[in-house]
Amino acid sequence: xxxxxxxxxxxxxQTALRNINFFIDxxxxxxxxxxxxxxxxxxxxxxxxxxxxxxxxxxxxxxEADSVKESSIPFLRRHIGIVFQDFRLLTHxxxxxxxxxxxxxxxxxEREIKPKVYDAxxxxxxxxxxxxxxxxLSGGEQQRVVxxxxxxxxxxxxxxxxxxxxxxxxxxxxxxxxxxxxxxxxTTVVIATHNRELFRDTVRRVLHLDTGNLVSExxx
Amino acid sequence: MxxxxxxxxxxxxxxxxxxxxxxxxxxxxxxxxxxxLAFLIxxxxxxxxxKLPDKFSxxxxxxxxxxxxxxxxxxxxxxxxxxVYSVRHIPKQDALEELKNMLKDSPFVFEGLDDNxxxxxxxxxxxxxxxxxxTVRALANEALNIQGVNEVDYGEKFLSTIHNLKxxxxxxxxxxxxxxxxxxxxxxxxxxxILFYRKMDEIETYKLLGATKGFIRSPFLIEGFLIGATGxxxxxxxxxxxxxxxxxxxxxxxxxxxxxxFPAQFFLWLPVIGMFLGISGAGVALGRMxx
Numbered sequence: 001x002x003x004x005x006x007x008x009x010x011x012x013x014q015t016a017l018r019n020i021n022f023f024i025d026x027x028x029x030x031x032x033x034x035x036x037x038x039x040x041x042x043x044x045x046x047x048x049x050x051x052x053x054x055x056x057x058x059x060x061x062x063x064e065a066d067s068v069k070e071s072s073i074p075f076l077r078r079h080i081g082i083v084f085q086d087f088r089l090l091t092h093x094x095x096x097x098x099x100x101x102x103x104x105x106x107x108x109x110e111r112e113i114k115p116k117v118y119d120a121x122x123x124x125x126x127x128x129x130x131x132x133x134x135x136x137l138s139g140g141e142q143q144r145v146v147x148x149x150x151x152x153x154x155x156x157x158x159x160x161x162x163x164x165x166x167x168x169x170x171x172x173x174x175x176x177x178x179x180x181x182x183x184x185x186x187t188t189v190v191i192a193t194h195n196r197e198l199f200r201d202t203v204r205r206v207l208h209l210d211t212g213n214l215v216s217e218x219x220x
Numbered sequence: 221m222x223x224x225x226x227x228x229x230x231x232x233x234x235x236x237x238x239x240x241x242x243x244x245x246x247x248x249x250x251x252x253x254x255x256x257l258a259f260l261i262x263x264x265x266x267x268x269x270x271k272l273p274d275k276f277s278x279x280x281x282x283x284x285x286x287x288x289x290x291x292x293x294x295x296x297x298x299x300x301x302x303x304v305y306s307v308r309h310i311p312k313q314d315a316l317e318e319l320k321n322m323l324k325d326s327p328f329v330f331e332g333l334d335d336n337x338x339x340x341x342x343x344x345x346x347x348x349x350x351x352x353x354x355t356v357r358a359l360a361n362e363a364l365n366i367q368g369v370n371e372v373d374y375g376e377k378f379l380s381t382i383h384n385l386k387x388x389x390x391x392x393x394x395x396x397x398x399x400x401x402x403x404x405x406x407x408x409x410x411x412x413x414i415l416f417y418r419k420m421d422e423i424e425t426y427k428l429l430g431a432t433k434g435f436i437r438s439p440f441l442i443e444g445f446l447i448g449a450t451g452x453x454x455x456x457x458x459x460x461x462x463x464x465x466x467x468x469x470x471x472x473x474x475x476x477x478x479x480x481x482f483p484a485q486f487f488l489w490l491p492v493i494g495m496f497l498g499i500s501g502a503g504v505a506l507g508r509m510x511x
Contacts, residue, residue: 048428050428071432071433074427074430074431074432075430076430077428077429077430078430080430082428082429084428088421088424088425088428090422090425092236101425101426101429102429102430104225105426105429105430105431105432105435106430110225149429
């Protein structure tokens with residue numbers, strides 16, 4: 001599903017990732033962990049092809065990073081649901097519209113969009129907030145809207161960058177529960193986090209990054 | 221049926237940034253209004269010069285004492301020419317009568333006049349397409365080469381003035397249209413560019429979620445289309461108001477204004493021209509931006 005072979009990424013002569021190798025199978029739930037600046041976000045950006053590697057090979061669901069055309073990248077991203085660290089919510093649009101946008105860019109009809117958006121909001125317990133605006137919601141609720149947007153189009157992979165950020169433990173637990181539910185339905189889930197508490201009690205693969213190197217791999 | 225999402229985005233953007241859009245619409249409206257006025261002037265001048273064939277004639281004076289057969293031959297030679305619409309033979313007797321008629325208040329002019337000093341002449345009317353200065357000049361020279369033709373008179377200065385004025389007005393109109401159209405395209409270009417940069421975060425989010433360039437560009441193209449069309453409608457209203465409230469009122473006191481022709485069917489194209497210019501400006505802006 002996701003394969004990195006000797007991947008290196010540099011920014012202005014500084015190496016963000018160095019000779020990274022891993023393979024994530026379909027339906028897996030994998031954690032990337034490490035301190036700030038260890039390369040977690042860069043790794044996710046390479047997966048959704050917001051960046052290209054300087055060296056090495058990346059293959060995502062059959063799409064090769066070194067040969068994919070610029071015009072094909074949107075179609076790759078439609079297989080991926082992304083939970084951004086900075087949420088990237090459209091503050092002047094309602095919660096419904098924020099979730100629906102993931103379907104609208106796919107050209108889905110409005111009458112098909114409505115039930116799917118309400119289903120996704122129900123999954124994250126925010127059905128009643130569909131007419132609210134993002135800035136009226138708490139941090140945890142905003143985070144859940146982002147998850148709803150990521151899952152609404154039934155992607156094959158979910159990428160989550162620090163999904164529990166500065167949330168309190170109870171909210172973080174609720175969000176992790178949502179990810180596990182999604183993963184149980186067969187969706188591959190990749191979470192980048194510095195919060196070890198998130199995977200302490202789960203039997204999942206955890207890959208440790210440090211200053212751009214993949215230093216170890218174990219079960220959480 | 222709900223509007224497509226990209227159309228809704230464009231309409232929402234129009235109302236979300238009312239001042240930028242209003243300013244663009246007004247600028248486009250004024251630009252197209254000025255183009256319309258220039259067109260009105262050129263059109264009316266052209267219409268006026270179309271009546272020129274009725275007023276304009278080439279007067280050919282023949283030699284004295286030509287035989288009737290020779291005169292008939294000369295008339296026939298002119299009738300065969302492509303540029304000629306009609307030829308009227310004015311016998312010298314008729315010409316004298318006409319002159320006497322014109323000068324009937326001054327009969328002393330003709331005292332002591334035993335012989336008719338006037339020659340036979342031909343009044344030649346030309347077709348509209350032949351009313352160019354060069355064509356008329358060439359025809360006059362050809363006429364002078366015909367045996368039996370003594371003199372040709374065709375008001376060269378008048379024709380030359382009309383010709384130069386027409387050419388000048390056409391050039392002025394064309395330059396004005398090009399400059400103002402470029403200005404309108406630039407206004408749309410700048411507006412779309414401003415709106416695009418203001419929405420850069422939103423666009424980046426769309427991109428990361430899998431939006432194609434087409435999805436991102438469509439609302440801006442539609443917005444350019446709407447801004448241009450609204451500017452066009454505004455100029456259509458403006459030019460109609462100008463004609464019906466100013467020209468028609470002035471024509472009551474100044475008769476010259478009553479001869480102004482208002483080609484309403486041409487002005488109905490203004491919204492379409494506005495749309496085209498609006499889309500062009502938006503298209504240029506989107507083509508030049510990296511995203």
